Amino acid sequence: MTLAAATDLAAATNEHLANISNTLIYSAMAVYTLAFFAYIAEWLFGSRSKVGRTAAALTEAKKADAPAVAVNKAGGTAVLERPKVVVRSAAGQRDVPDGPGAHGGDEQGDLYGRIAISLTVLAFLVELGGVVARAASVERAPWGNMYEFNITFSTVAVGVYLALLALKKNVRWLGLPLITTVLLDLGLAVTVLYTASDQLVPALHSYWLYIHVSTAIFCGAVFYVGAVATIMYLFKDNYENKLATGGTPGRFANSVLDRLPSSASLDKFAYRVNAAVFPLWTFTIIAGAIWAGDAWGRYWGWDPKETWSFITWVAYAGYLHARATAGWKGRKAAYLALIAFGCWLFNYYGVNIFVSGKHSYAGV
Amino acid sequence: MSKTTTTGASPDAAPDDQDIGAAGSQLSTAPAEEAPNLPSLGVIGWARWFWRQLTSMRVALLLLLLLALGAIPGSLIPQTGVDATKVADFEKSHPTLAPIYDKLGLFHVYSSVWFSAIYILLFVSLIGCIVPRTWQFVGQLRSRPPRAPKRLTRLPAYTTWRTGAEPEQVHEAALALLKKRRFRAHLSGDAVAAEKGYLREVGNLAFHIALIVMLVAFAWGQLFKSEGNKLVVEGDGFSNTLSQYDDFKSGNLFHADDLVPFSFTLNKFTGTYETSGPNKGTPRLYQASVTYSEGAYGKDRKTLVKVNHPLEIGDAKVYLTAHGYAPMVTVRDGKGNVVYRDAAPMLPLDSNVTSTGVVKVFDGYKNAKGVSEQLGIQTFLLPTYVKGNEVASQFPALLNPVLNLTPYHGDLGVNSGIPQSVYQLDKRHMKGFKDSKGAQLRANLRPGETMKLPNGAGSVTYDGTKEWANFQVVQEPGGGWALAGALTAIFGLAASLFIQRRRVWVRAVKGADGVTVVEMAGLGRSESAKVPEELGDLAGVLYEQAPGAPDTAADPADPSHSADPHVVPAEGAEKK
Numbered sequence: 001m002t003l004a005a006a007t008d009l010a011a012a013t014n015e016h017l018a019n020i021s022n023t024l025i026y027s028a029m030a031v032y033t034l035a036f037f038a039y040i041a042e043w044l045f046g047s048r049s050k051v052g053r054t055a056a057a058l059t060e061a062k063k064a065d066a067p068a069v070a071v072n073k074a075g076g077t078a079v080l081e082r083p084k085v086v087v088r089s090a091a092g093q094r095d096v097p098d099g100p101g102a103h104g105g106d107e108q109g110d111l112y113g114r115i116a117i118s119l120t121v122l123a124f125l126v127e128l129g130g131v132v133a134r135a136a137s138v139e140r141a142p143w144g145n146m147y148e149f150n151i152t153f154s155t156v157a158v159g160v161y162l163a164l165l166a167l168k169k170n171v172r173w174l175g176l177p178l179i180t181t182v183l184l185d186l187g188l189a190v191t192v193l194y195t196a197s198d199q200l201v202p203a204l205h206s207y208w209l210y211i212h213v214s215t216a217i218f219c220g221a222v223f224y225v226g227a228v229a230t231i232m233y234l235f236k237d238n239y240e241n242k243l244a245t246g247g248t249p250g251r252f253a254n255s256v257l258d259r260l261p262s263s264a265s266l267d268k269f270a271y272r273v274n275a276a277v278f279p280l281w282t283f284t285i286i287a288g289a290i291w292a293g294d295a296w297g298r299y300w301g302w303d304p305k306e307t308w309s310f311i312t313w314v315a316y317a318g319y320l321h322a323r324a325t326a327g328w329k330g331r332k333a334a335y336l337a338l339i340a341f342g343c344w345l346f347n348y349y350g351v352n353i354f355v356s357g358k359h360s361y362a363g364v
Numbered sequence: 365m366s367k368t369t370t371t372g373a374s375p376d377a378a379p380d381d382q383d384i385g386a387a388g389s390q391l392s393t394a395p396a397e398e399a400p401n402l403p404s405l406g407v408i409g410w411a412r413w414f415w416r417q418l419t420s421m422r423v424a425l426l427l428l429l430l431l432a433l434g435a436i437p438g439s440l441i442p443q444t445g446v447d448a449t450k451v452a453d454f455e456k457s458h459p460t461l462a463p464i465y466d467k468l469g470l471f472h473v474y475s476s477v478w479f480s481a482i483y484i485l486l487f488v489s490l491i492g493c494i495v496p497r498t499w500q501f502v503g504q505l506r507s508r509p510p511r512a513p514k515r516l517t518r519l520p521a522y523t524t525w526r527t528g529a530e531p532e533q534v535h536e537a538a539l540a541l542l543k544k545r546r547f548r549a550h551l552s553g554d555a556v557a558a559e560k561g562y563l564r565e566v567g568n569l570a571f572h573i574a575l576i577v578m579l580v581a582f583a584w585g586q587l588f589k590s591e592g593n594k595l596v597v598e599g600d601g602f603s604n605t606l607s608q609y610d611d612f613k614s615g616n617l618f619h620a621d622d623l624v625p626f627s628f629t630l631n632k633f634t635g636t637y638e639t640s641g642p643n644k645g646t647p648r649l650y651q652a653s654v655t656y657s658e659g660a661y662g663k664d665r666k667t668l669v670k671v672n673h674p675l676e677i678g679d680a681k682v683y684l685t686a687h688g689y690a691p692m693v694t695v696r697d698g699k700g701n702v703v704y705r706d707a708a709p710m711l712p713l714d715s716n717v718t719s720t721g722v723v724k725v726f727d728g729y730k731n732a733k734g735v736s737e738q739l740g741i742q743t744f745l746l747p748t749y750v751k752g753n754e755v756a757s758q759f760p761a762l763l764n765p766v767l768n769l770t771p772y773h774g775d776l777g778v779n780s781g782i783p784q785s786v787y788q789l790d791k792r793h794m795k796g797f798k799d800s801k802g803a804q805l806r807a808n809l810r811p812g813e814t815m816k817l818p819n820g821a822g823s824v825t826y827d828g829t830k831e832w833a834n835f836q837v838v839q840e841p842g843g844g845w846a847l848a849g850a851l852t853a854i855f856g857l858a859a860s861l862f863i864q865r866r867r868v869w870v871r872a873v874k875g876a877d878g879v880t881v882v883e884m885a886g887l888g889r890s891e892s893a894k895v896p897e898e899l900g901d902l903a904g905v906l907y908e909q910a911p912g913a914p915d916t917a918a919d920p921a922d923p924s925h926s927a928d929p930h931v932v933p934a935e936g937a938e939k940k
């Protein structure tokens with residue numbers, strides 16, 4: 001489809017804004033591409049270091065079984081100093097230190113990593129501009145069709161990543177997988193899903209729409225971050241298992257996985273992320289039900305979109321239960337988390353494309 | 365360093381771990397997982413075993429997954445409750461598969477036996493889970509936090525220092541500090557035991573109870589629900605009684621007296637459409653202006669009913685669900701007497717509201733010979749007629765309406781007792797009027813124009829066009845409960861996920877050298893960076909009240925003589 005589908009004179013300013021939006025989205029894609037290469041460079045330069053921290057920790061660990069305690073010998077001097085707190089893993093957990101990150105401690109790698117993050121910030125701002133221009137051009141929130149949904153979704157996902165970085169969370173490793181998929185998402189948006197700017201059909205005029213869809217997008221973005229962390233956890237856990245049982249992982253695995261945080265950290269991160277948005281996801285579904293009550297006269301009617309939101313919700317609830325159930329922690333729970341995210345994805349793409357229901361508006 | 369394993373490796377580990385286990389006991393009310401070993405105790409044994417299984421976390425998880433799986437087919441296979449015509453289409457195109465699906469209830473998954481079985485089991489499990497957990501929680505609230513384990517060093521967060529203060533002073537200061545931080549704290553033996561975060565359990569129980577409330581409210585709503593449709597032409601009215609509905613569905617326990625008494629008149633329907641661009645013709649605004657009154661003698665009030673904005677009267681909600689056109693037609697007999705003058709609603713066929721319908725004249729009409737007959741006029745309305753396209757409207761609004769009429773006379777067949785569609789003409793006993801060439805008479809009329817029936821049989825006039833709107837009136841009690849349950853669920857969930865339940869112990873004893881050794885340890889329900897952070901914070905405050913004593917050469921109280929290189933000081937532990 002072409003950019004200039006709407007040719008109405010009265011809508012000329014909106015048309016202009018829509019074009020600006022498109023230009024910004026394409027520019028954002030260009031900057032994301034640069035960021036992508038910078039992340040790659042970070043990983044490449046990082047591979048020069050041979051840290052092998054995981055292996056060291058896992059082999060060394062077997063030697064002693066004294067309690068891991070360090071005591072701060074406060075006093076000594078008269079300086080008033082706080083006692084140090086010693087942290088220790090619960091029984092049965094591997095105590096593997098977190099990897100150094102993609103740059104692997106390499107200065108040049110780190111520099112590329114920082115460049116990549118700066119570029120990501122830039123691209124994020126440009127994309128955000130594109131989304132805002134789009135919203136201005138259609139004079140409503142930018143989520144009336146799947147094109148808009150996609151560009152908003154990727155913006156929010158990158159925003160979540162940057163926010164976590166700003167909060168000094170250990171998430172730099174997320175950069176490459178995230179930006180790769182953001183590029184895919186945007187590519188899909190501008191080619192397959194593009195829809196010329198347009199207003200909403202009456203059924204979409206409701207403030208519940210704003211609440212429902214904005215939280216849905218946000219939840220999706222956070223669930224996505226959780227899913228990436230879960231996948232990384234599975235790889236890293238596999239790697240640690242192999243090392244712990246005396247196996248020798250391949251060189252690529254060694255180089256890449258050793259730089260990631262430990263499987264325990266990844267697992268914890270994934271759990272936190274998923275658990276933190278689960279209440280919001282619950283709220284999203286309820287807001288949707290209230291809107292459905294206003295729009296269609298029933299708050300729950302097993303429409304495909306509703307059904308898949310429910311399935312997603314139940315799957316994540318299952319995941320949270322699994323974490324509390326002996327024998328389901330770790331990998332099994334991780335698979336459940338991935339299945340749950342798969343349900344979310346299907347709800348987002350699959351239901352719009354393969355299943356027809358009340359939620360199909362405005363083209364796709 | 366105890367890295368890979370911390371359990372069972374050293375001979376003294378076992379009693380130690382029991383000790384730790386006791387310290388962490390009852391930090392949640394989650395049922396303990398037990399291996400499903402089979403009972404040997406007859407019927408009661410089996411029943412108990414079955415109940416235990418049903419209320420275990422493992423089975424709850426399994427049922428949750430089953431529920432998710434079970435919901436899938438309903439979203440992929442057409443459902444009678446959602447779209448009955450699609451089901452019929454499916455049955456036609458899959459003659460072998462459809463009967464099997466039908467047997468399995470796959471055309472009404474969410475009311476099928478097996479789906480119900482899953483969620484009923486889940487909710488029995490839920491109740492069976494909540495009741496004991498609530499008691500257990502009440503018990504925990506009434507008892508005190510468990511005493512400190514012997515070796516605090518084995519807990520996830522630990523700190524220690526030597527101080528000049530007396531152990532009693534330290535205990536007192538610790539009690540005061542912990543209570544100020546809203547821990548439940550008490551002195552037990554040589555250590556203060558404290559616990560905080562009970563709201564987590566409250567939230568978790570509230571969430572699970574709210575799930576039950578929601579389900580009950582939903583079921584209640586289904587049982588007492590009523591839902592009816594009424595098509596109203598501009599100027600006409602409706603009053604909320606069963607006989608007035610075009611169609612009506614209700615739950616098993618609904619009673620006709622439950623209908624909220626009200627009435628309304630449709631003054632005007634307004635529809636606006638995108639006039640240009642790629643989405644030309646897309647609806648922009650639908651609204652119905654109505655005058656309504658509550659009860660039998662209520663005051664008249666005016667309001668707008670829009671998509672997304674139902675009119676709410678008591679428990680009833682009036683939704684605007686569809687609209688269309690109703691051409692006003694006047695039919696005269698051969699003598700010029702008006703035998704019919706009405707607006708006949710027509711059924712929209714496409715998004716540009718090309719509409720079809722029938723004008724039926726049941727009585728009063730006499731043909732040219734003076735014999736009573738019935739008339740049926742098949743009609744076809746193009747709200748926007750564009751020359752060259754005779755079969756379909758080009759825009760949904762009434763820009764250039766043309767009414768196509770095809771008149772028949774004879775017997776409409778309404779006396780046969782079979783209900784008829786108002787939009788269809790049963791032509792078995794009808795004959796078409798013929799034009800001068802002997803072909804079926806047809807005419808395209810613009811508003812105000814008249815078509816003469818042949819041989820003095822009368823005339824048909826197209827006077828103009830009204831709009832009709834379809835209203836759906838829904839009463840579904842229990843919505844308030846469902847909403848309350850939903851909100852409780854969210855807050856309970858948030859409390860249960862974001863509040864950490866944790867314990868802190870502070871032990872102060874005199875060492876062999878007469879210097880007091882303070883040990884503090886923290887334990888959370890799950891591992892969290894917050895626990896050591898908080899412990900560091902507490903230790904910092906306590907340290908100011910019981911400052912470090914000068915170090916003696918050796919440190920006998922120090923249980924470990926080497927600093928662990930991998931030990932991470934918790935964030936915040938060294939602040940200030």
Ligand code: HEM
Pocket residue numbers: 314316317320321324392393394395418419420421424428486489490491493494568572575857860861
């Ligand atoms: C309708 C089905 C259910 C849903 C949607 C559901 C959902 C959830 C969710 C989302 C959590 C996470 C909150 C948290 O970790 O504190 C949770 C926790 C929990 N659920 Fe359920 N639940 C259901 C049924 C049950 C049943 C039948 C049981 C009893 C076996 C149960 C026992 C628990 C327990 C003990 C926890 C707390 C786990 C912990 O302490 O970490 N739930 N549930």
